[in-house]
Amino acid sequence: MPTHTHSVAAGRPLVACPDCDLLHALPDMRGGEKAVCARCGSELRANQVHGIQRAAALSVAALILLAVATLFPLLVFELEGREQPGGILSAAEALWNVGYPILAALVFFTVLAAPLMKILATLYVTVPLLLGHPAPGTASVFRLLDHLKPWAMVEVFLLGLIVAYVKLSDIATVEIGPSLVALVGLMVTMTWAEASLDSYDVWDRLSPQRRSGDPTGVAPERLVRCHACAQLSTEEHLPCPRCGAALHHRKPHSFHRTAALAVSAAILYIPANMLPIMTVVYFGSGEPDTILSGVETLIASGMLPIALLVFVASIAVPVLKLMGLGYLLLSVRRGSATRLRDRTRLYRLIEGVGRWSMVDIFMISLLTALVQLGAIATVQAEPGAVAFAMVVIVTMRASHAFDPRLMWDAAATRQET
Numbered sequence: 001m002p003t004h005t006h007s008v009a010a011g012r013p014l015v016a017c018p019d020c021d022l023l024h025a026l027p028d029m030r031g032g033e034k035a036v037c038a039r040c041g042s043e044l045r046a047n048q049v050h051g052i053q054r055a056a057a058l059s060v061a062a063l064i065l066l067a068v069a070t071l072f073p074l075l076v077f078e079l080e081g082r083e084q085p086g087g088i089l090s091a092a093e094a095l096w097n098v099g100y101p102i103l104a105a106l107v108f109f110t111v112l113a114a115p116l117m118k119i120l121a122t123l124y125v126t127v128p129l130l131l132g133h134p135a136p137g138t139a140s141v142f143r144l145l146d147h148l149k150p151w152a153m154v155e156v157f158l159l160g161l162i163v164a165y166v167k168l169s170d171i172a173t174v175e176i177g178p179s180l181v182a183l184v185g186l187m188v189t190m191t192w193a194e195a196s197l198d199s200y201d202v203w204d205r206l207s208p209q210r211r212s213g214d215p216t217g218v219a220p221e222r223l224v225r226c227h228a229c230a231q232l233s234t235e236e237h238l239p240c241p242r243c244g245a246a247l248h249h250r251k252p253h254s255f256h257r258t259a260a261l262a263v264s265a266a267i268l269y270i271p272a273n274m275l276p277i278m279t280v281v282y283f284g285s286g287e288p289d290t291i292l293s294g295v296e297t298l299i300a301s302g303m304l305p306i307a308l309l310v311f312v313a314s315i316a317v318p319v320l321k322l323m324g325l326g327y328l329l330l331s332v333r334r335g336s337a338t339r340l341r342d343r344t345r346l347y348r349l350i351e352g353v354g355r356w357s358m359v360d361i362f363m364i365s366l367l368t369a370l371v372q373l374g375a376i377a378t379v380q381a382e383p384g385a386v387a388f389a390m391v392v393i394v395t396m397r398a399s400h401a402f403d404p405r406l407m408w409d410a411a412a413t414r415q416e417t
């Protein structure tokens with residue numbers, strides 16, 4: 001059950017809502033309880049019973065599963081008596097070999113490097129903390145962990161793998177490799193570890209959260225929320241005393257950065273859809289496919305659920321995301337005071353959904369790795385895939401640059417005048 005917090009009682013930890021900046025005093029929370037903002041409904045803290053222990057244990061398991069998932073093939077493609085195994089490393093390597101180093105680096109980073117760094121960072125923070133002595137640089141490592149979160153895309157890669165599997169099953173035999181089970185396990189343990197780690201608890205152990213009834217008697221409206229560790233401080237533009245991040249009342253230049261990135265993504269969306277993203281050559285015949293013609297091919301082959309999935313992830317999500325961001329920016333410009341709660345929720349949705357558009361890129365990387373059988377069958381990545389990957393990255397940056405508190409500020413300014 002969510003606990004709504006209203007009044008500022010003495011001696012309680014103070015937190016400001018990340019999305020609307022309303023100040024709350026956290027109540028005593030029991031295990032598994034969640035505190036949400038009384039005004040916009042965003043999460044303030046999700047308390048966990050033995051969350052740090054669980055995150056540490058799950059991260060050890062995740063590390064082993066990541067090693068297995070990386071070292072052994074995920075899928076094996078069989079055609080005309082020839083076999084071609086493919087996995088995470090060979091997917092990145094194949095893109096590199098066919099002349100797409102940017103895509104190769106992107107696959108390597110999002111499926112292997114970022115998850116590995118995330119697991120190691122979690123262990124570095126949690127294990128010494130459990131032993132009672134935080135490791136040196138824990139604050140910096142914990143901040144890094146937060147930055148890595150959107151870029152570790154094991155679950156999206158798994159979906160790309162399913163699409164690749166379905167597409168290939170249509171033309172040949174595809175065997176599921178032993179490490180696919182490890183990849184599924186990796187996804188589960190990483191998601192569970194992230195959900196177990198109550199970041200409020202970690203930061204509060206490193207240096208206690210500001211409490212109400214503070215003797216310095218600073219007016220609440222003068223407090224600045226650290227975007228990295230959520231500590232409340234009084235000195236804007238100085239490093240946060242707890243984590244060292246630069247303190248800002250709002251994300252710097254949020255409006256213009258979001259607008260510039262959204263426009264860039266919209267421009268990139270044109271070549272991403274006009275240019276072919278890959279060519280499948282099968283017994284000497286095959287034409288380059290765009291994202292849309294790839295969806296049409298799937299429909300023609302009777303794979304409607306997969307066609308729908310690719311359409312939503314690759315075509316609908318980027319467009320709706322950009323339209324959503326445009327609407328939010330416009331509402332700030334107009335000083336709109338209506339549907340603030342809904343607009344904050346829309347922002348949360350836009351922030352969360354963007355990474356799923358990487359499905360097609362992962363599908364292409366796996367097909368390129370698996371289908372390299374010379375004259376019999378080959379899959380080649382095409383320039384549209386680079387443009388499309390840029391669309392996904394730039395829209396992720398755009399939604400990250402937007403500060404939802406601008407909407408609440410704009411509405412408050414309007415009401416005052």
Ligand SMILES: [Zn+2]
Binds near residue numbers: 018019039
């Ligand atoms: Zn709020």
Ligand SMILES: [Zn+2]
Binds near residue numbers: 228230241242
């Ligand atoms: Zn901080």
